[in-house]
Amino acid sequence: MSNSPFYSEDHGLFRRTVREFVAAEITPHVNDWDEAGGFPRELYRQAGELGLFGVGFAAEYGGLGEHDALLLCIIAEEVARCGAGGVGASLFSNYISAPPIQLAGSDAVKNEVLPGMLTGDIVCALGITEPGGGSDVANLKTTATRTGDHYVVSGQKTFITTGMRADYVTTAVRTGGPGPSGVSLLVIPATVDGFSRTSISKMGWWCSDTATLYFDECPVPAEYLLGVENAGFPIIMNNFNYERLQLIAGMVGAAQVCFDEALAWARDRTTFGQRLADHQVIRHKLVEMDRTINATRAWMELLAWQINQGERPVAEVAECKVQASLTMELCAREAAQILGGASYARGNPVERIYREVRVNAIGGGSEEIMRDLAARQLGI
Ligand SMILES: Cc1cc2nc3c(=O)[nH]c(=O)nc-3n(C[C@H](O)[C@H](O)[C@H](O)COP(=O)(O)OP(=O)(O)OC[C@H]3O[C@@H](n4cnc5c(N)ncnc54)[C@H](O)[C@@H]3O)c2cc1C
Known part of the structure; x- marks a missing residue:
C-alpha cells in the first residue's frame, strides 16, 4: 500500500532507497547477527550516511529538517522487512532518545550529541x-x-x-x-x-x-x-507518541514478512493432492492476515498524516499500537500454522518474529496501559 494518497513522490523514492539498502546490507545478515547477539557498529554509520537518522532533526545538525511522521513510518516499516526486529530496535534507539535533546537541550549539549548521532558515530x-x-x-x-x-x-x-x-x-x-x-x-x-x-x-x-x-x-x-x-514528564509523554508510531510501523513490517512467507509457502507446498493455498482454511487464514495488515497500515498512515498536520491523536496512537500488536500476533501465529514444522526451525523469519511479538505488546507502553491511556483521553 505504498501508493497511499498520503505519500508524495519523494516519500516513494525514499522508501525505494531504504528497501534496497535493507535488502543489500541487512537482510542477508540478520540470522547471523541474531545468533551472535549483535550487529556491527558500522551499520549505524551506513544508516547515517543514507540519512536514516535525520527525520525531525534540524539541518544545522545534519538532519533532514522539518518533522515528517510518514517518513519515520517508512523507515521503521522497511527496516522491519528484514525479518529481525532487533535491528530496528537498536539501530533507531536514537529516535526515542535524541528528540528530547533537540527539544530541550542547551546549545552546548545539542552540539555535543546531535551531529555525531546523525552520522551514526554516537549512539x-x-x-x-x-x-x-x-x-x-x-x-x-x-x-x-x-x-x-x-x-x-x-x-x-x-x-x-x-x-x-x-x-x-x-x-x-x-x-x-x-x-x-x-x-x-x-x-x-x-x-x-x-x-x-x-x-x-x-x-x-x-x-x-x-x-x-x-x-x-x-x-x-x-x-x-x-x-x-x-519539567521532564510532559517531554517524556510527548516523546512516547513518536516511539509508539515507530513501533506500530515495525509491527506492520513484521506482520507483512509473516504474510509474505506464508503466502510463498502455501503456493509452493502440496498436501492431499493440492496446493496448501487451495485449501479453503488456509486461504481464509491468508486473507485474514492481509485484511488486518491493510487496516493497521492504513490507520498508521492516517495518524502519521494527522501528526504532520499538527494534530496530537494521542488516544488513537495508543489504540493503533494495540491494533498493531494484535495484528502482528495474529500474523505470526497463522504464518507459523501455515509453515507447519518449518516455522519451528531456528533461522526461519517466522520463528524469529513469533518470539518478537511479546516485546512489541509490552514495550513502549503495554496493551493494557495503551487501552487505559486511550480510555482517559476519550473521557470514558
Ligand atoms: C526488549 C525490551 C526493550 C525495552 N527497551 C526499553 C528502553 O529502551 N527504554 C526504556 O525505558 N524501557 C524499555 N523497555 C521497558 C518497557 O517499556 C517496559 O517493559 C514496559 O513499559 C512495561 O513495564 P514493566 O515491564 O516494568 O511492567 P510493569 O509496569 O511492572 O507491568 C507488568 C504488567 O502489568 C500490567 N499493568 C501495569 N499496570 C497496570 C494497570 N494499571 N492496569 C492493568 N495492567 C497493568 C502491564 O501491562 C504489564 O503487562 C524495554 C522492554 C523490553 C522487553
Missing part, C-alpha cells in the same frame, strides 16, 4: 524503565540531587535498548517530590564516574542489546539537564 539510549516498574513512569525512583554545578545520580534503569553500547543515555530522574511534577530528564554520558551496565538475554530481539544500567552516585554536570528542573 543514544532512552532510560525510563526501572527494576521497580516501567508502566508507572510518574513513580520512578532514580534520584538526581543538585550539588553545586553537578547532579548526583543514584538508581537503576532496566530493559534499556542499546544500553550496552550507548554513548549517552537520556534518563528520567527524580529531582523533586513524588509524582510526575518531580521528574526531570538528564542526558548522562556513559563515561561518568559510577556508571556501569550489564547485558540482559531475552526471548527475542537477540541482535538488539538490552541492558540494566547502574548509577552509583554519578556526578553529571548540570548543563546536561533537559529544559528546567521537574
Whole structure:
C-alpha cells in the first residue's frame, strides 16, 4: 500500500532507497547477527550516511529538517522487512532518545550529541524503565540531587535498548517530590564516574542489546539537564507518541514478512493432492492476515498524516499500537500454522518474529496501559 494518497513522490523514492539498502546490507545478515547477539557498529554509520537518522532533526545538525511522521513510518516499516526486529530496535534507539535533546537541550549539549548521532558515530539510549516498574513512569525512583554545578545520580534503569553500547543515555530522574511534577530528564554520558551496565538475554530481539544500567552516585554536570528542573514528564509523554508510531510501523513490517512467507509457502507446498493455498482454511487464514495488515497500515498512515498536520491523536496512537500488536500476533501465529514444522526451525523469519511479538505488546507502553491511556483521553 505504498501508493497511499498520503505519500508524495519523494516519500516513494525514499522508501525505494531504504528497501534496497535493507535488502543489500541487512537482510542477508540478520540470522547471523541474531545468533551472535549483535550487529556491527558500522551499520549505524551506513544508516547515517543514507540519512536514516535525520527525520525531525534540524539541518544545522545534519538532519533532514522539518518533522515528517510518514517518513519515520517508512523507515521503521522497511527496516522491519528484514525479518529481525532487533535491528530496528537498536539501530533507531536514537529516535526515542535524541528528540528530547533537540527539544530541550542547551546549545552546548545539542552540539555535543546531535551531529555525531546523525552520522551514526554516537549512539543514544532512552532510560525510563526501572527494576521497580516501567508502566508507572510518574513513580520512578532514580534520584538526581543538585550539588553545586553537578547532579548526583543514584538508581537503576532496566530493559534499556542499546544500553550496552550507548554513548549517552537520556534518563528520567527524580529531582523533586513524588509524582510526575518531580521528574526531570538528564542526558548522562556513559563515561561518568559510577556508571556501569550489564547485558540482559531475552526471548527475542537477540541482535538488539538490552541492558540494566547502574548509577552509583554519578556526578553529571548540570548543563546536561533537559529544559528546567521537574519539567521532564510532559517531554517524556510527548516523546512516547513518536516511539509508539515507530513501533506500530515495525509491527506492520513484521506482520507483512509473516504474510509474505506464508503466502510463498502455501503456493509452493502440496498436501492431499493440492496446493496448501487451495485449501479453503488456509486461504481464509491468508486473507485474514492481509485484511488486518491493510487496516493497521492504513490507520498508521492516517495518524502519521494527522501528526504532520499538527494534530496530537494521542488516544488513537495508543489504540493503533494495540491494533498493531494484535495484528502482528495474529500474523505470526497463522504464518507459523501455515509453515507447519518449518516455522519451528531456528533461522526461519517466522520463528524469529513469533518470539518478537511479546516485546512489541509490552514495550513502549503495554496493551493494557495503551487501552487505559486511550480510555482517559476519550473521557470514558
Ligand atoms: C526488549 C525490551 C526493550 C525495552 N527497551 C526499553 C528502553 O529502551 N527504554 C526504556 O525505558 N524501557 C524499555 N523497555 C521497558 C518497557 O517499556 C517496559 O517493559 C514496559 O513499559 C512495561 O513495564 P514493566 O515491564 O516494568 O511492567 P510493569 O509496569 O511492572 O507491568 C507488568 C504488567 O502489568 C500490567 N499493568 C501495569 N499496570 C497496570 C494497570 N494499571 N492496569 C492493568 N495492567 C497493568 C502491564 O501491562 C504489564 O503487562 C524495554 C522492554 C523490553 C522487553
